[in-house]
Amino acid sequence: MGQKLIFDERPKDNRKDLFDREIEIEKIEKAVTSRKPLILILGVRRIGKTSVLQTALNELNENWILLDCRKLKENYSRRDIYTLIAQSLSRRIDKLKNVLEKINGISILGNQIEIKWKGRNYISLADLFDHLNEKRVIIAIDEAQKLRGPMSNEIKEAIAHAYDYDKNLTFILTGSEIGLLYDFLGVSNPKSPLYGRYYEEIVLERFDKEKSKEMLKRGFEELSFKVNDNVLEEIYEEFGGIPGWLVFAGLQYYSGKSLKELKEMAVQIALNEIENLLNRTPAKRRYKIVMKCIARGSDNWTKVKECLEKEEGSIISSSVLSNILNSLEKMSIIKDYTFLDPVYRDASMKLAVR
Incomplete structure (x- = not known):
């Protein structure tokens, strides 16, 4: 598929490819333009958090970086988190170069950024945030519950410092393991650096039957593929209005899989995820x-x-x-x-x- 379609399984990054979610995107944009320091985007797996986040970021006239914490292993090291940040900054170097080139501990090599994570010229996360604060920057962290681990407290300390002192920074965190994200942040835990901090919360709900069928119908129409209403009903009943599963089911059905076969495939995917x-x-x-x-x-x-x-x-x-x-x-x-x-x-x- 050359252009992005509803039945493209990759995350969407603009509104014309994203089905619905106008209300949620507007809530994010309003919170960002109001300079809320901490925004949470919550919802179960495959509900579309990454698509909504990327679409909102691309619509906002702001500088931003996006960290995908799914890349982190469970017991990630300081090197791992700094590498992730360096990769994220490298992808946005054209927007932030004039700030980054002034920071001791950061080297710019062409379009790549290296960050010192130990030794001389080491830069702490709090210092990095202070430097980024020279510009208006949104720091988006996808699947932020993955930050639980060895550096958890240091990361929270840095975010809490930025919350208090870096007025040009806004943090947007997504999480599909919602309770674990709350545990990481610790906004209700007196021992957490983020205890008592206010956060804007935006929850993505699953689609109801009518909206699910509308999404499926439009996806099949984009592919010039006719299906009867019974197929739309059955896909909804099996996958429960979760957009990621609806996309998976629609694409597999279009490729020639029977409803039974695509359900078996989905169950196998879920089994592997549960094991992990x-x-x-x-x-x-x-x-x-x-x-x-x-x-x-x-x-x-x-x-x-x-x-x-x-x-x-x-x-x-x-x-x-x-x-x-x-x-x-x-x-x-x-x-x-x-x-x-x-x-x-x-x-x-x-x-x-x-």
């Missing part, structure tokens, strides 16, 4: 059992506990189950014993418990 998410949990097997229990209809505390104990063949303490349920909610997998993504629900039925 649970790899960082200490009791992976129990998490899988709890997810299977909820997927099979255990919709309250008592039912989940009974199901888990039956599978384990032992009594499980309430605190253990509470920790598992809280973690699954923080990862935005479930809420109130319901899966937030119907594909994750169906994938959880197939989890191999070992």
Whole structure:
């Protein structure tokens, strides 16, 4: 596909390629032009946060850099985070060169930027933000919950410093694991450098049935591909109004996959994602059992506990189950014993418990 279409799986970066989301984009633009220091864009996986963020950034007449924290490994190092920042600055060097070339600790080599992360001329994150403050700059951090880890507190200290002193900077953070993003920021934790700071929150909700069908219909029309209403209905029922899944389903159906085949593909993708998410949990097997229990209809505390104990063949303490349920909610997998993504629900039925 030469031009971007609704059924392009890559994130969109302008409004003509993005279906709906006008209200959310306007909220972001209003918050930025009002110089709010901290903005959160929240929503489950595949809801379109990156597309909305990129579209808003490209519409604003402001300098910006975008850090994609999905590139960071779990126990990232100082070198890793500085490399990520250097890559982000390099992509915007034409806008920020006159500021960057004055900073000790930053070298400009053609279109590439290097940042000293240790030794002489090392520059701290707080100092870097102070220098960037010479211009109006938006610092956008995609999937910011990935910043939890060894440098978490230092990063929060730097953001808190910028919040207080760097009036030309606005931070926009996105997160698909919403509870973990809140944990990282710690705005309700007295021990966090960001405790008590106000943030503007913009939540992306899934589309309802009519809007989902409209999106699918328009996507198929762009491809000059006719489908009947029953297909649109079935795709909606299977994928629940989550734009990323609707794009995936529409594209696969257009390429000749049956509805059954594309659903099997989606479930396999979700299974792989669940495995990756649970790899960082200490009791992976129990998490899988709890997810299977909820997927099979255990919709309250008592039912989940009974199901888990039956599978384990032992009594499980309430605190253990509470920790598992809280973690699954923080990862935005479930809420109130319901899966937030119907594909994750169906994938959880197939989890191999070992």
